[in-house]
Every structure is written in structure tokens, then in C-alpha cells.
Amino acid sequence: MTEMTTDIGTGTAARVEDLHRQYGRGTAAVRALRGVSVAFVPGTFTAVMGPSGSGKTTLLHCLAGMDRPTRGSVWWGDAEVSRLPERRLAQLRRSRVGFVFQAFNLMPAMTVAQNVELPGRLAGKRPDRGQVLDALARVGLAGRERHRPGQLSGGQQQRVAIARALVSRPQVLFADEPTGALDRATGHEVLALLRSGVDRDGGTCVMVTHDPVAAGYADRVLLLADGVVVDEFDRPTTARVVERLSRLGGGAR
């Protein structure tokens, strides 16, 4: 397997350069990422795939400013995130990137609207009701703002999480297995929403997934193995993704 890199150009929504992330030290050290360079062009949807333990979540967390690289750099546009002090990074993260988790991570005691408002409140901003309602309408949940997450289906809860991630109009939306807890039909709704955020709103989306069907919604697939990018291709179809994953020998998991 040869290590591949993506050309690093200007005008990217996000990029990493020679990214390394090591956990622990000495004999217990795990080298989760071993020199990843990749760029994400505005208005594109990328699926990150690879065997379990290949470094997908670590890459997403470093890209989203939720984890610090051991070596290398992370950029959002022309801002070098990896050099920022913690407080500035937290500020910038709230305005520049959104994150969607497999487990939704909603606050059960809060209403849907309060969940969507939460990141802004944490940033010390007064909630803009119009923006919150607009975000909920964009994910097809107009009229649900007073419900609690427990009153919604899994797919609806994930759509609230997407509204929460999109309300600040981030430059990039990162999603870690966003359909992992959903059935196929509900997963389709969430993927279609991510796709339309790119097509209709010109957003940029980077999604980790094990599912070749989910990857078929993306414009490009990046394949990781053992902490490096080993393959990438555009216009993925489910069949092509399965075939390229099988070349890795690890299958989809």
C-alpha cells in the first residue's frame, strides 16, 4: 500500500498537513495518524472510510479542533487552528465548524429550540429566535421547537443535532457515523439532508462512515488504513466503495 496525499491548494474550507497523532508514550504508544495531508474544497461532501482503528475519528476530531495533533497542522480556511490557544480555538470552533455525533448528544431536559440555541449561549450570545426557527425549518422540523428530544424519533433527533450544528452557518460540518444509530430509511433522510446542505447551501461536509451506501451520497471517498490515507476516489457508488474497501482486506469494518 502506498501513502497518498491530496494536493493542498488555497481556497480550501479545511485541510491538514502532515498530521500525526500519537496517544500515550513508550511501549504503550498508539500512532493513530501517521502523516495525513488532505484538503476539503468548499461545496463538497467527503466520506472518510477505513477499517476499525484506522484513525478516522481521530482525523475528524483533529480537523474539528476537538483534539490536538502531535505534529503537523490543521487549517480552517487561512486560519491555522493547531496553533491557537485553547480559548481562541473554542471561540473559532463555535463559529466556523459544526459537529454531528452518532449518538446525537442532545440535552434531554431541554426543548428542541433550546438544544439548537445551546452552542450560541455557551459562546455568550443572545439566541436569535429567527435563526433557530430557520435552522429547524431547514431540517424539516418546523413546529417541533417546544418538543423534548425524547418525544422525537431517532432520525428527528439527529435532525435537531444537524440544526444545532448548522445554526451558526459553519464553514464545515463534520459528522461521525451520523446514521450509525438509525435504520436504513431514517438514515437516508439524514444523508439526504447532509447532501442538500452541500448542494443547496454550498456547505462543506466531512463524514466518517462504515456504510458503503452512506458513502454513496458523498462526492469523494478517502480511505484510511493504519493512520495514513491509502486511497481516494471521486463519485463513489456503493459497489465501487465495497470493491475499494475489499482491496484493503479489512472489509467495511
Ligand SMILES: Nc1ncnc2c1ncn2[C@@H]1O[C@H](COP(=O)(O)OP(=O)(O)OP(=O)(O)O)[C@@H](O)[C@H]1O
Ligand atoms: N484517547 C485515546 N487514547 C488511546 N488510544 C486511542 C485514543 N483514541 C483513539 N485511540 C487509538 O487510536 C487508533 C485510531 O482510533 P480511531 O478511533 O481514530 O479509529 P477509527 O478508524 O475511528 O475506528 P472505529 O472505526 O473503530 O471507530 C486506535 O488504535 C485507537 O485505539
